[in-house]
Amino acid sequence: MRIVLATLMAMLLIGCADNDSQSTVTQVAQPEEMFKWKLVTTWPKNYPGLGLAPENFASKVAAMSAGRLKIKVYGAGQLVPAFEVFDAVSQGTAEMGHGASYYWTGKAKAAAFFTSVPFGLNAQEMNGWLHYGGGLELWRELYDEFNLVPFAGGNTGVQMAGWFNREINSMEDIKGLKMRIPGMGGDVITRAGGISVTIAGGELYTAMQTGVIDALEWVSPYNDIALGFHQVAKYYYYPGWHEPGPTLELIVNKDALASLPADLQAIVETAARAVNQDMLDEYTARNNEALVSLVETHGVQLRKLPDEVVAELRNISEDMLEELADDSDISRRIAESVKAFQKQATAYHAISEEAYYQARKQK
């Protein structure tokens, strides 16, 4: 139990002459409370991209608060296992967590909507929906009963469809395919006749090498090249239909956040916003470099999923999203909000971002 002592302070008014527009007025000094927080994550400590975001966040917060809010980042398993991050922050074992909302569908099914759903919003659209389309308010409502306040905490951009040792020429090739693909993407593969397998990141290379699995999806070139999948897989397929704009999350224990003075609360919120963009910036730069290396140095065979397969996977996904929407009142409201946003975003991006990508390469 914490004992808060009443503080007595000798106040000293300090005069200050000021003839300048950049004025220097000296405030009455106040004793300042210091906070030491723990941030638990679902990633290995310092894992490239994903795992650097919480470190980046903690460092920005420390700098902006002049050390008044110090946040120590724990990798998966250092304080709690990866998949206990949600509970640990909910219960206050740690004040913050970094991970992905779709890991917590066992707690609240609708959490799936806030990472990425198959054939859903891309990064730019997710950020638009969350911050100006009502998405974040719904996310906060969903997490409120768990005593958690979520913030968007990074985005990888469109992922790759994954690494395959079997060519995908039609839906027939999905039948019996043993693939490591978690979340709703995995459910779609299962409904398409494949076998969705859950294997930890560290064991994927061997599983692929020994034929335990025929395919796997991880992230995108920046992360994938580091794990060496190009050494054990023949084909690298695109596009990442299953995770088009994966948003990571920073979750804060609601009581811990409320215990901060207003300036530190603002610092937490703004640092999260900056980190959310920063990760996408990093992937955007590093994916380029890694793809070039994979294709030009390692001779990776890039393959595009056939249109017919993409269309069929999308049909299956739409059915699944409808079922998810039926799960609860809030699930329905989230599904309707994101669907309406996606309809408009798809129309606008067809004539802006998408049309521009085409115009740029017009011969």
Added chain:
Amino acid sequence: MRIVLATLMAMLLIGCADNDSQSTVTQVAQPEEMFKWKLVTTWPKNYPGLGLAPENFASKVAAMSAGRLKIKVYGAGQLVPAFEVFDAVSQGTAEMGHGASYYWTGKAKAAAFFTSVPFGLNAQEMNGWLHYGGGLELWRELYDEFNLVPFAGGNTGVQMAGWFNREINSMEDIKGLKMRIPGMGGDVITRAGGISVTIAGGELYTAMQTGVIDALEWVSPYNDIALGFHQVAKYYYYPGWHEPGPTLELIVNKDALASLPADLQAIVETAARAVNQDMLDEYTARNNEALVSLVETHGVQLRKLPDEVVAELRNISEDMLEELADDSDISRRIAESVKAFQKQATAYHAISEEAYYQARKQK
């Protein structure tokens, strides 16, 4: 002249019992300096989207600094005219400015690269280049001789090609076209045989209505609908080849920035980063809504620029970018940096973002 007084402070060590991980340690109190800054902008006060970013920035900084750094935002003409923002901040008349780097090509030609160049990077790519591709370092080098430190301060996403009262079916239709289109886009139109006209935003509606101009580009649906261009123009063309990822800038007087304690410097930097993303989020959400209103309520005729026209405009743009690169050593280094980044980004986005847009609508 500012007189800084030495301060005398009664120090009081305050004891604190702590049995909790969320520890509460009371720091020795320090007198804190207060700063009042002026931020001048190239936009009308509170102009939707563009003009809200500096207000948003000032509000985040005030909240995070608990009022230690108060920034007052001035609309164009309130303290200095729009096109004197650069000089005002350079000379310290105001500590900060918000605008677009391509307004300052009269000071440094290479400034054009940091807003948007025809057929260049889109928003996601600009942010990747600036923050992880060496772009921001080059921008700082370019502005250093003007005593300015630049930060990315917002992005509108791909703009529209603009409003036209003449159909564009071939390059012949560009000949003699009187169009309001500033910057390099305007130079491209001029080289294509058109007439680039400079008219202030407030006079565009009447100029279009009375036939003084045949065409104009402004921003995108969110801003354009507010100015009522759909009432005086027949066609709304896409895509915005001339400004694919317009980055706005927050510029800070270098001495003013250096005069801040480290925590306030970090607050300025992180608030800029957050605001940079926030604007794109807002446009992404609002453009959708405005486009639907323009097309469904106001019956706007959307038109796509013909492939042949797009290809020819791109050829002209590439020649111009080569000439710009020849302007100076730093111009050459910036041009090479952005060109290398764009080459890789184009390749990667072809199989990620672009391929995904196509996959999402695959029938």
